[in-house]
Amino acid sequence: MPNNPIKMSKLRQVLKLSFQGHNKLQINKLTGVSRNTVKKYLDIVDALSTSWEELSRLSDKDLDELFCKEPEVVPDTRLKELLAFFRDNDKRLRQRGMTLLRLWELYRREHPAGFGHTAFYRHYHLWKRRVQPSMHMEHTAGDKVYVDFTGEKLPVLDEATGELQEAEVFVAILGASQLTYMEAVMSQRVEDFIGCCEHALHYFGGSPNAIVPDNLKSAVVKSSRYEPTLNENFEAFADHYGMTPLPARAYKPKDKSLVEGAVKIMYSRVFVALSEGPATTLERLNEQVLLLLEQHNNTPFKGRSYSRREQFDELEKIALQPLPAKPYELRRSVHATVMKNGHVCLSVDKHYYSVPYGYISKKVRILFSVSEVEIYYKYERIATHRRVRSAHNYSTEGSHMASQHQVQVAWNPDYFLSLARVIAPEVEHYISQVLLKKRHPEQAYKICNGILSFGKRIGHERLIRACQRGHAYGLYSYRAIEDILQKGLDLTDPEESQSTPMPSHDNIRGNHYYQ
Template identity: 35%
Template sequence: MSIQYRKILELHAQKVVQRNIAAATGNSRPKIAEIIKRAKEEVLVPPFTDEMDDEWFEALLFPHKKRESKGRQLPDFEHIHTELAKSNVTLSLLHYEYEAMCRQNNVIPYAYRTFCQYYHEYAQKYKATMRIKRKPGETMEVDWAGTTLSLTDSDTGEIVKAYLFVATLPCSQYGYCEARLSMKQEDWLVSHIHAYKYFGGVTEILVPDNLKTGVTRHRSGEAVLNSTYRELASHYNTIILPARVRTPKDKANVEGSVKILSTWIIAALRNEKFFTLIELNQAVREKLDEFNLRPFTKKYKKGNRKDAFISEEQFALQPLPRVPYKMATWKTATVQLDYHTNVENMFYSVPYEYIQNKVDIKVTKDLVEIFYQDSRIASHKRLYGKLGQFSTNHDHLPENHQLYLDYTPKEAIKWAESIGEATTEVVRYLLKSAKVEKQALKATLRLKNFGRKYSSEAIEQAYQDIIKIASAPTVPVIERLLRSNQQQEQPHNASAQNTYGFTRGAAYFGIEGEKDNDIR
């Protein structure tokens, strides 16, 4: 039964329900719904002219039907367009599957060349994107615009340059941009983070230009990325493939978008004054939204970039990570002899086994992580405030040094009280006068170690003496006094030994008896 296109559309325009249209024309309700849908896309409304017969409507609404011949089956182009968006799926693979299906149904398939031609015409007419060379969700290309924007300093009137970061998705041509005050690494990476947030997802591949902020150097024709850029890519689970040097085709889409956005945004804002970066970016966002909603200029493309992105590319993006990437800086340092590394005049410990080794240090807003040969060996909460602070992990110290961490002022005073009042007074003075508590504890430990060489009485006596002669006792002075007191005691002990010591006489050795025998 032939399809009555004209009658179906006229009855629909008269508000006749599809059930009654089906009864009047003898066509199925699904077919009627499809015809109405295609007519809406083509904006077809009565009254129709005489030349607009059923054959005319069929040629307009279903142009592929003209190609159907006896024994041949047209591919399902909607299915092909959907499948072509998936990773590693190509037209040659889909044609192979189409041929297998045709053989199974005992129909003749179209040749590969005709198959591609028909799909190309279908996609041009009904889809905003072409899925032959560019897959949705596969690539995001980024670059800085060659032309700059400007800000005006409200105090001096000085003109300050602002640089436009541009990101584009080649498949849908959906774009993103924002202004930054410099093209340094931090601005470069923050703009990437904002672009991913704007798109609501992540592409499989990231294609930047060969900028120094992203590419450290070239080695054997291969770009070497800096560590922070690699880390951002790892966080977002994407692969960075820098455009090759002097190979403009590698970045054609982003350069095209840069040129368009330069005209659409930078040129459009040329006569406006902005005093803050926030004001400028608000204006840039307005122009960006206009750009993405602007209808495609090519006749065969319908809709705009935003429509194309939502309907044909958004679904293919990878989800954003739960937490956005946190900016980090890297530096290389040598572990000092006290098993600490210096980060902006703050000191962070590492295991003592790495003394004198070079390590890589990753610094974020909240964290300091230390790596040796790509293995993390220490992690500390970042210190702020007064310079010279130490963050020391107890487990990083040698066993004999761990005593310093376990030793407290309370324990120092307790030991001093066990020796005597003078010792307690000296220890309390050292704890009170030292600028750094650890320095005072180190001094009291030295005093405590004197007990290995001197008696408690000698130590207490030395402290009594030092209190009398010095208003500010120090460990070296106390040590000299102890040594001096010991030397003074040694002659006294020697004299006492001569007076009271036991002396063996001649009788002990039998000398007197021998003399008596000689006399006899």
């Protein structure tokens, strides 16, 4: 006669007491359930490799199927061989192209007298349900990485101020191998979040096809069931590493159940194992975290003979995409209007960058990183420059400028001196003095250009004499040459103008007054 079925409330008590650390005898005394029955249930729990939190969420029906439903009676030898085959080869299903049918064909080659494919499927799903009681998502090697921040934080002591700060904890896990990465950072801001994601990819040694974040603002600007709006920098980061961003649906934790489970494991294997007292720097904290993380990744799965690291090396490592040679650089965005001189100002550095002259007076968008500045007009990139942080200076590309502006770019002291030298040494000397009188040579370029232009209008001879007269007066400017030419002083003898006698007048004292 079969035993009376146990009530699910009693079964929940047995499971809860087991996870609280009570042994079989204590559970027997507290619940009245026989020790053999308790042992049977605890053996099933060990095979499931799960937690009380996951079991407590199951319905009574699911608990009954897991713990009370008797499997179909089959010959012991074949069943043991089949279960051993499942344990050893289940991870092959995570390889691309591998199906349950192909796994059965492999099983029949090793065990010609084994089960047919229908019985094989039935026993596999029964075994799978016991090993992984919750809904299981099949993960393909190299397909996805799941990322999230933990709810709990880690303390960091600032040695300089003595202030106790709380560091955010980032966790990433690969879907197929479950290789895990963990890092502490000071915030969840986009620069810290993307930095953690990048460090995780370098820890894995490659990038998967997709990245699955939660709906934090650093990844998703506006969540949506159908088409979420991604953070621009996060989207650019994913594109740089060849990944497709697939944000988890809001309020759907099963979309990222793998990383949720990894967070719980990190609490028990890393958080509680850290040395007592807060770390004095974030770097020291992450050194401790990395040591514990390596222990976790090299510890065999419960009920399995291999670890996350071994599974990664065997299955997922070769499936990852190679990392690009250049790391991703976080970009920021500002808007500006192209000035009349064909440049835009990056206000952060107060530096000016050229754009093609056809965009003068247009509103453009400037994307800049640590090393590069890109300028866009209506989604089209119109200019690229190396970022320069010197204030009030210009970065100009010659091809951006109009023809008349390109002539101005060639202006320099040697350019004007060479033009003056062609006319006469006197003009060259005068131009050199004009350049010397100004604090910055650029301030004298237009003056020099104006003075030399007189040679085309009135001839070189008059310009030479005007420069001589200006030098005699000690006046070095465009206005001085202009006055000399307008008044015709270049046409008179300097000595005649200097020997003009002083007119007599009652109010003028003669030279005898001072004797």
